[in-house]
Amino acid sequence: MPVMITIRDVARRLNLSITTVSRALDGYDDVAEETRRQVIEVAKEMGYTPNRAARELRRQRTDTLGYILPADKPQFADPFIAEFIAGLGDEAAANNFDLLVSTAPAESAQEKTLYQRWVQGGKVDGLVLNYTRLRDWRVQYLAGLKKPFVSLERSLDAVDFVGVEVDPGEGYAELIDYLIGMGHSRIAYVGGWRELKIQHDRFAAFERCLNSAAVQIDPTLVLEGDLTLEGGYQAVLRLLSLNRPPTAVVCVNDLTAIGALHAAHEMGLRIGRDVAVAGFDGIMGAAHTNPPLTTLDQPVYTIARKLVSLLLGLISGGEMPERQVRLQPKLMIRESTGGR
Amino acid sequence: MPVMITIRDVARRLNLSITTVSRALDGYDDVAEETRRQVIEVAKEMGYTPNRAARELRRQRTDTLGYILPADKPQFADPFIAEFIAGLGDEAAANNFDLLVSTAPAESAQEKTLYQRWVQGGKVDGLVLNYTRLRDWRVQYLAGLKKPFVSLERSLDAVDFVGVEVDPGEGYAELIDYLIGMGHSRIAYVGGWRELKIQHDRFAAFERCLNSAAVQIDPTLVLEGDLTLEGGYQAVLRLLSLNRPPTAVVCVNDLTAIGALHAAHEMGLRIGRDVAVAGFDGIMGAAHTNPPLTTLDQPVYTIARKLVSLLLGLISGGEMPERQVRLQPKLMIRESTGGR
DNA sequence: TTGTAGGCGTTATCAA
DNA sequence: TTGATAACGCCTACAA
Numbered sequence: 197m198p199v200m201i202t203i204r205d206v207a208r209r210l211n212l213s214i215t216t217v218s219r220a221l222d223g224y225d226d227v228a229e230e231t232r233r234q235v236i237e238v239a240k241e242m243g244y245t246p247n248r249a250a251r252e253l254r255r256q257r258t259d260t261l262g263y264i265l266p267a268d269k270p271q272f273a274d275p276f277i278a279e280f281i282a283g284l285g286d287e288a289a290a291n292n293f294d295l296l297v298s299t300a301p302a303e304s305a306q307e308k309t310l311y312q313r314w315v316q317g318g319k320v321d322g323l324v325l326n327y328t329r330l331r332d333w334r335v336q337y338l339a340g341l342k343k344p345f346v347s348l349e350r351s352l353d354a355v356d357f358v359g360v361e362v363d364p365g366e367g368y369a370e371l372i373d374y375l376i377g378m379g380h381s382r383i384a385y386v387g388g389w390r391e392l393k394i395q396h397d398r399f400a401a402f403e404r405c406l407n408s409a410a411v412q413i414d415p416t417l418v419l420e421g422d423l424t425l426e427g428g429y430q431a432v433l434r435l436l437s438l439n440r441p442p443t444a445v446v447c448v449n450d451l452t453a454i455g456a457l458h459a460a461h462e463m464g465l466r467i468g469r470d471v472a473v474a475g476f477d478g479i480m481g482a483a484h485t486n487p488p489l490t491t492l493d494q495p496v497y498t499i500a501r502k503l504v505s506l507l508l509g510l511i512s513g514g515e516m517p518e519r520q521v522r523l524q525p526k527l528m529i530r531e532s533t534g535g536r
Numbered sequence: 537m538p539v540m541i542t543i544r545d546v547a548r549r550l551n552l553s554i555t556t557v558s559r560a561l562d563g564y565d566d567v568a569e570e571t572r573r574q575v576i577e578v579a580k581e582m583g584y585t586p587n588r589a590a591r592e593l594r595r596q597r598t599d600t601l602g603y604i605l606p607a608d609k610p611q612f613a614d615p616f617i618a619e620f621i622a623g624l625g626d627e628a629a630a631n632n633f634d635l636l637v638s639t640a641p642a643e644s645a646q647e648k649t650l651y652q653r654w655v656q657g658g659k660v661d662g663l664v665l666n667y668t669r670l671r672d673w674r675v676q677y678l679a680g681l682k683k684p685f686v687s688l689e690r691s692l693d694a695v696d697f698v699g700v701e702v703d704p705g706e707g708y709a710e711l712i713d714y715l716i717g718m719g720h721s722r723i724a725y726v727g728g729w730r731e732l733k734i735q736h737d738r739f740a741a742f743e744r745c746l747n748s749a750a751v752q753i754d755p756t757l758v759l760e761g762d763l764t765l766e767g768g769y770q771a772v773l774r775l776l777s778l779n780r781p782p783t784a785v786v787c788v789n790d791l792t793a794i795g796a797l798h799a800a801h802e803m804g805l806r807i808g809r810d811v812a813v814a815g816f817d818g819i820m821g822a823a824h825t826n827p828p829l830t831t832l833d834q835p836v837y838t839i840a841r842k843l844v845s846l847l848l849g850l851i852s853g854g855e856m857p858e859r860q861v862r863l864q865p866k867l868m869i870r871e872s873t874g875g876r
Numbered sequence: 877t878t879g880t881a882g883g884c885g886t887t888a889t890c891a892a
Numbered sequence: 893t894t895g896a897t898a899a900c901g902c903c904t905a906c907a908a
Binding site for chain 1: 884888
Binding site: 253 | 539540541583584585586587588589590592593596598625634636637638639652653656657658659681682801826
């Protein structure tokens with residue numbers, strides 16, 4: 197058993213009350229300067245660190261934020277997730293908050309148990325959601341308990357939405373215009389789970405753009421992946437094996453698109469010439485795929501920091517100068533679609 | 537402020553004492569079956585979850601394990617780390633423990649503060665270390681406080697070592713034999729920070745193998761990377777620009793090797809013919825690089841689970857049937873070195 | 877089988 | 893400027 201040094205030990209050593217020690221360390225101004233100096237010195241020398249559990253119990257807050265990745269397995273290897281978590285962690289740390297991260301399959305019993313443990317068990321002061329579902333029990337649950345949360349993309353359940361939204365409309369308009377300009381008319385879409393807000397929004401924008409350009413959407417060219425590399429790979433293998441395969445594949449995210457690159461490669465196609473591939477996200481590394489990937493770039497890291505900053509505002513309960521942030525992704529044209 | 541439901545609320549609702557409720561929920565056998573049934577039902581209905589802070593304070597343990605990734609930035613995108621953390625998390629979860637993860641640059645003040653906060657502040661019951669340094673203050677610190685910890689690779693400071701070690705000796709012997717058999721004599725090594733135990737051990741094994749095969753080591757062919765893709769890329773660009781470039785490059789880990797593949801690709805070399813590249817780790821995806829990567833495969837996920845299982849043994853303080861686990865990596869020959 | 881009461885280490889209120 | 897004291901919510905020896 198490691199020795200635990202408590203505030204009592206420090207107080208005894210200095211012949212002070214624990215009250216004074218506590219206040220000296222917390223920077224209250226009703227402590228004599230000399231006393232404070234001594235307290236800080238001795239505390240440091242003794243290696244005293246306040247006990248988290250005790251402090252949390254007393255203060256009724258944890259200075260901890262939570263993020264539960266909705267995935268079957270921990271997909272930290274997904275660069276989008278890695279950037280996202282890095283952003284959350286950095287902004288949290290910058291405000292002296294910890295970030296608790298875990299994983300649970302979307303809509304699973306496990307997911308509900310985990311949220312309940314964290315929320316009702318008081319493990320976190322607030323939560324960040326992403327991969328929001330159109331109807332999202334998490335939103336209803338948290339809103340019902342008045343537990344602070346923010347989300348990337350608003351769910352239809354969100355009455356009082358605080359978070360960040362990325363509008364795919366203009367970006368897709370640009371992308372589709374460009375693809376059509378390159379002579380494509382058989383354009384496929386590899387999406388994600390249909391309940392996902394991003395899938396819904398992005399595919400709707402995609403449809404809208406094709407319609408307004410009077411280009412037919414062939415239903416056999418619309419496939420559902422799972423946002424992973426493997427999903428993109430499998431879907432595009434199928435697409436390219438069709439009698440009349442597409443000449444361009446628009447993917448709901450970059451990972452899917454990278455899987456698409458693999459598939460096209462394996463089928464012996466020249467990417468950018470025989471078939472065009474585009475992604476969405478602008479993850480680190482998208483510029484360094486083979487060939488470099490055309491994508492709609494959104495500042496994932498910055499978005500994550502913004503989400504935390506909004507969440508902290510919500511927790512502290514003060515005035516919120518802004519409650520929603522709306523962004524446009526930026527089209528990055530690279531060789532996977534034949535370049536400019 | 538979200539409503540917090542405490543054990544008191546449940547007790548009041550049932551006209552029972554909190555003692556009885558507590559014992560009913562914790563499965564003590566001195567509770568009437570009927571009482572227990574009611575308690576469980578009402579607790580569930582009210583959405584009661586024990587307050588973590590209170591429970592931890594009372595029990596003087598947290599059922600939480602910690603892992604601090606020694607890196608400048610969160611490198612969750614590193615597949616080795618992703619697998620490692622997944623293993624830690626899964627084994628922890630299987631034993632009803634949480635896993636707390638954070639990042640701090642090796643040897644930084646930030647690293648020390650974080651360890652101190654977690655250890656002295658009682659945030660975690662035990663810690664997992666990897667990327668152990670030859671002289672590692674973490675080992676001394678934790679051993680001094682008698683705080684349970686395990687490590688992947690033993691530090692020279694570890695008096696009473698509990699953890700997993702992977703011995704590169706035999707694997708490298710096989711690899712070097714094979715490379716020499718393929719006609720290579722100018723073999724480069726791209727390593728990591730020299731204080732790292734894995735760098736020390738792997739490079740020592742590499743040297744030993746070349747010596748016993750009476751192959752000269754050209755010092756200009758030994759470079760220090762940083763275990764990242766970018767580091768491997770830069771190092772190999774330099775190597776291949778030498779007047780007398782190497783014909784084979786052995787890398788301390790797979791990520792470095794993948795960077796090496798990029799560099800060789802960019803220099804227009806045919807990998808596996810003009811230059812051979814080998815890695816170490818056997819990360820997911822190593823078999824799917826272009827071309828597939830020859831590597832020394834170690835079961836990262838399993839190692840991580842084993843580490844946690846050892847740590848839990850240490851924490852519970854019972855008999856430890858095994859305190860050290862030693863493993864041999866397995867040579868996987870693929871096209872990046874020309875295949876068989 | 878159930879209840880009473882003490883205390884885990886902190887912070888905050890109030891009095892000295 | 894400092895100190896005594898009462899919670900925070902839970903678990904558990906001990907008493908009933």
